[in-house]
Amino acid sequence: MASVRLTLALAGLMLLNLPAVAPAQEAGKPKNLVEYRQAVMSSLGGHAGAVSAIVKGQVDVDHLLPHARAIAATAATVDDIWWDNSTYEDYEKTDALPKIWQQPDDFQERIDKFQTAAKDFVDAVETGERGRIIQGFKTLGNSCGGCHDNYRYEE
Numbered sequence: 001m002a003s004v005r006l007t008l009a010l011a012g013l014m015l016l017n018l019p020a021v022a023p024a025q026e027a028g029k030p031k032n033l034v035e036y037r038q039a040v041m042s043s044l045g046g047h048a049g050a051v052s053a054i055v056k057g058q059v060d061v062d063h064l065l066p067h068a069r070a071i072a073a074t075a076a077t078v079d080d081i082w083w084d085n086s087t088y089e090d091y092e093k094t095d096a097l098p099k100i101w102q103q104p105d106d107f108q109e110r111i112d113k114f115q116t117a118a119k120d121f122v123d124a125v126e127t128g129e130r131g132r133i134i135q136g137f138k139t140l141g142n143s144c145g146g147c148h149d150n151y152r153y154e155e
């Protein structure tokens with residue numbers, strides 16, 4: 001079983017290594033844009049979950065800095081993932097609310113806040129001071145939640 005899975009994973013990687021055979025029109029399809037955005041967001045969720053486990057003492061590892069840096073690096077890409085043709089009208093599996101495209105200035109402020117909080121969190125982790133780390137993680141979490149509360153569909 002393991003070797004079957006490995007073979008499949010390697011086959012997937014080999015396909016990924018062949019951009020020349022990917023039809024050019026794939027790049028702008030609403031489904032692909034939304035799924036990319038959700039992959040970016042999921043990666044943020046993964047790193048934030050890892051930070052949370054470390055801060056709560058559920059695991060004893062010295063990994064705060066790589067997770068904080070990954071969040072900050074990913075935050076810097078979040079400006080670019082709100083394509084005009086990636087709305088609910090274009091692909092109904094998105095949870096991005098139309099307000100994103102209707103109130104671009106307020107939305108951009110949310111992104112700016114998030115990027116600042118992500119950088120500040122890296123700084124806090126670098127000090128190694130627990131109080132600053134906890135505070136920085138709270139501020140970061142609020143910047144995720146502040147955007148989700150306003151711009152993400154919740155059932």
Ligand code: HEC
Pocket residue numbers: 034037038039041042044045046048071093094095096097107110111114140141143144145147148151152153
């Ligand atoms: C500027 C706004 C904004 C910020 C900041 C933001 N998000 Fe999101 N997030 C969204 C929106 C909008 C969606 C819905 C995307 C979609 O479905 O197309 C989303 C979706 C998600 C999802 C679900 C992804 C999926 O597979 O459907 C997770 C997990 C997530 N965000 C985690 C985070 C975390 C963790 C942070 C902070 C470290 C964060 N987000 C910061 C707007 C934001």
